[in-house]
Amino acid sequence: MSSKNRRRTPWRAGMIAGAVTALMMAGTMVTGSAQAAAGCRVAYEVSSQWPGGFTANVNVTNLGDPINGWKLAWTFPSGQRVTQAWNATVTASGSQVTATNMSYNAAIGTNAAVSFGFNGSWTGSNTAPTSFALNDVACTGSVGPSPTPSLSPTASPTTSPSVTPTATPPAGDRMEMVAAMQPGWNLGNTLDAIPDETAWGNPLTTREMLRHIRSQGYRSIRLPITWSSHHGPAPDYTIDPTWLNRVREIVDWSLAEDLYVMINLHHDSWQWINSYPTDRANVMGRYKALWSQLATAFRDHSAKLVFESINEPQFAGTSGDAESDQVLHELNLEFVRLVRQSGGNNATRLLVLPTLHTSGEQARMDALLATFDELDDPNLVATIHFYGWWPFSVNIAGGTRYDSNVEQDIIGSFDRAYHTFVSRGIPVIIGEWALLSYDYTRPGIIQRGELLKFFEAVGHHARIRQLTTMLWDAGSFLHRPELRWRDQGIYELMKASLTTRSATASTDQIYVPRTGGITSRSLTLNLNGTSFQSLWHGGTRLTNGTDYTVSGSTLTLTRTAVTRLVGNRATGVNATIEARFSSGVPWQISIISYDPPTQAAANGTTSGLTIPTQFRGDQLATMEAEYADGSPAGPANWTTYKEFWSSFRPDYGANTIFLTPEFFAEVNDGAVTLTFHFWSGTQITYRLTKSGSAITGSPA
Missing domain, CATH: 2.60.40.290 (Immunoglobulin-like)
Structure with a gap:
């Protein structure tokens, strides 16, 4: 990833699945002899x-x-x-x-x-x-x-992901080796951090952390590594031995914990490799010097160590993507040539080549396929990255829900990867995946239930297309100091997605007004091939017909059940119920009491405006901004719906919504109408007036 543009900030978030232990090499044969x-x-x-x-x-x-x-x-x-x-x-x-x-x-x-x-x-x-x-x-x-031998059932080929065996699959079988790397995890914002391992807020990596990752079902680990601050001048570009030894230590720990390991040149992509089109000799010399040293240093390491040429390659000074594809082609050819010539296990080591920008667009994949055709090397692997439908991934343009746009983006991207590469026997590693704005330091950007639907779908669609996935985790999934998942439910769902589907629903929130009459409430089940089994509240199984009904894919809570679950109707979550299905993880539904939120007048400047907001049990989904003529106000002036966190930030503890300097930097003087959309369905209109650097606001 790159910190140069917003899509690739070092603070992005990144999830995991499959809690199982060590497995053995493939093969289905007759059991041993009767006298064994x-x-x-x-x-x-x-x-x-x-x-x-x-x-x-x-x-x-x-x-x-x-x-x-x-x-x-x-x-x-x-x-x-x-x-x-x-x-x-x-x-x-x-x-x-x-x-x-x-x-x-x-x-x-x-x-x-x-x-x-x-x-x-x-x-x-x-x-x-x-x-x-x-x-x-x-x-x-x-x-x-032993008893008289019998034939064990022969397992038929499966599209479910393989996991790392304790013995590496035979050399030359790249599809099996990459399948054995599923699932994978990124040690993000660590060795790739600038200038050093802890610079972006993560602790030093320990063997215990790597052992924990393995125990949680991961079979491979990607080590993003930035080298630009850790080598000497031209022409040798000698890597700092202390840094190289630290990288080697983490690689060796990972291999000792029975993980496949992938190393790369990471932020080097935008720090200096991107100038290759206009500075070919210097960039190529540096690139070759680094990979030559790495190839030599790791020449005799296990075949479970994998090299990735460049992270998210991008280039300045070209006429467009077509020329950039050709530039990347040149670097990838040189990468493969010099690693192969270094001998030892590098002669057959898996080498991973990215598309331009690690994009899943068809033109980018076609360009990389041409590189594979020219190299004709049986141990090459393709890689792309996947962060989902952009409006949903960052919550802009009203992209608050997992909808058909998000679903089709997954299907389209993964279908292209399958048909371009996998169908030809070339494995694909999705070297990074998550949602761009999923970050524990910025809560609420993506509503949890909608996020769970995305994670479930990615796991399913990757599995049936034989794609190996490597979760981007910069600290938002695994809390590294305590070696625990920040959200155990997300981890469990991702684990399940490696082998089966889980049902979801149209929502995981049922909002009930704090006052007035209570009615039955319905939601739609997304069964995903499962069947509904039961509904639970804690250790109590609810009664079909009395507490709820299910008609097709519609689950309805009766008025009696809703009344009991909201209790004294204090604002906030009063109860959590759990729908269980024939497979996968249960779907949890929060029963929430709320009063319509209220706001008060505020004064501020273009450096930021804090709007007093009593949330009263509700939560913010998104915000619109319009000028008097109805045209979009603020950044992203092609949509009235602004980007969550970049333009506005709720603080539920302080009962405020903060409008950012970035928002006001692109707002014209005059009147602006804001519409705040809440998850209960409540909308609040708020009026702003901007005059120079002064901002005033009040409820409409």
């Missing part, structure tokens, strides 16, 4: 539990001779049921359960382990099973002769 030693040990752990549901992880250690193809059987002692699974195919007959290997984790060597996980349901109690059998051999923790 057999034995196993199983560790069954419930990692999280909620009323009626739970997540379990199962680790199977093979104590006998190597096996290729496995099935693990057990019986639930309390009648539990598996609702979704990952890294195994799970079938059940009553309480008897069988988990069978996937195509990529069939082989288990002696004393090696394989893991899988699942979500389940329970009633009454959730007693853990204690007896397991691997390929019909009881897992007692000791070794004995």
Whole structure:
């Protein structure tokens, strides 16, 4: 990413999925001979539990001779049921359960382990099973002769993402290797920070952090690295050995934690590489010097280390994108040539080449495909970035909801990647993805329920097109000092999206006026191929027909249930209910009491205006600004809807809305009408008058 333009600020946010442990290399074959030693040990752990549901992880250690193809059987002692699974195919007959290997984790060597996980349901109690059998051999923790061999079921090819095996897929199988990198995580705003690792607010990277990332289901880590402040002058451009050793340390830690690792030249793209069209000799010399040193330093590292040529390449001084495509082509050719010539494992190492701007536009992908055709190298990978439909990603032009524009942008981008590259056997890594304005330091820009729909859809559409995704996380997802997710619900949904779909709904908020009569309330379920199962409030299952009804995809809370849930009708969230479905994570719905917000008069300057605002349980969705003739006022004068945070910022604790200097910098003298839109549906009109640097305002 680049800090030079707003789309690529260093403060952007970036999410994760799939909590499972180490897996083994692919292969489905017959189990070992009847006289082979057999034995196993199983560790069954419930990692999280909620009323009626739970997540379990199962680790199977093979104590006998190597096996290729496995099935693990057990019986639930309390009648539990598996609702979704990952890294195994799970079938059940009553309480008897069988988990069978996937195509990529069939082989288990002696004393090696394989893991899988699942979500389940329970009633009454959730007693853990204690007896397991691997390929019909009881897992007692000791070794004995195996039974007569049988064929393990052959797992059919799947479009679900693979995860990193403990053994690297065979060299030359780039599709399998990139599938094994799913999902990935970016150590954002860290080694790429300028001038050093902690300059942009993140702590020093520790091995414990990397171990935590692996434990949470990540199989690869992208290390964005900016080198421009860490090398000497021309012509050698010698990399600072202290910096190189620090990079090597983090790479080695990551590999030791069984992560694939991708390193690159990051902000160098806009700091000096962008001048290549007008300064070819100097830029190429610097580029070659850096990659030559890196290729030499990491020549003998594991094949799980991957090189990415340039982050978000962009160029000044060209006639347009077509010429910039050609410029990037030249750099990519040189990158591949010099890495391959450096020998060692670099002769076959995966090398990742970006499109111009890492764009998902068809013309940019076509240009990169021409580079692949010319190089004819079986170990090259394409990469793009994805931050969604821009109006939604930053909340501008009324882009407050996950709508058909957002959905079609995902589908179009991922379809282009699939048809251009994947269908030709060229894997694609979405090296960064998130929403541009999702940032824990700027809450409320994107409403949480709408954000969840986006994350769910990205996971699904990437999975069915065999695209490997690497979440951009600059600190907004993982709270690194405490190694915890800032929003556990987002993490759980993203984890589930690796293997299945989750249902969502038209909203996750039901606003109920604090005074007056209470009526039934309805919302639309987006089932996404699931079926509705039940509705819960805490540990209480609500009653169909009395508390709610479901007709097709419409869920309706009865007046009686809404009355009970709002309680004393204090402003704010009074209750949270949970809709559960046949698969995926539940959908939570907040029941909120509110009074219409109010505002008061204010005076200020073009340096900013603070409008007193009593939110009274409501929250701000967006703001419009118009001149007297109805034309848009302020920045982005092609729309009346201004950009959240850039032009206006609510502060719910202080009961204010702040209009920014950036907003007033593009407002003409005279009258301006503001319309504040709230999530309850309430709208407030506010009048401003600008005279030079003086601003006055009052409710309409």
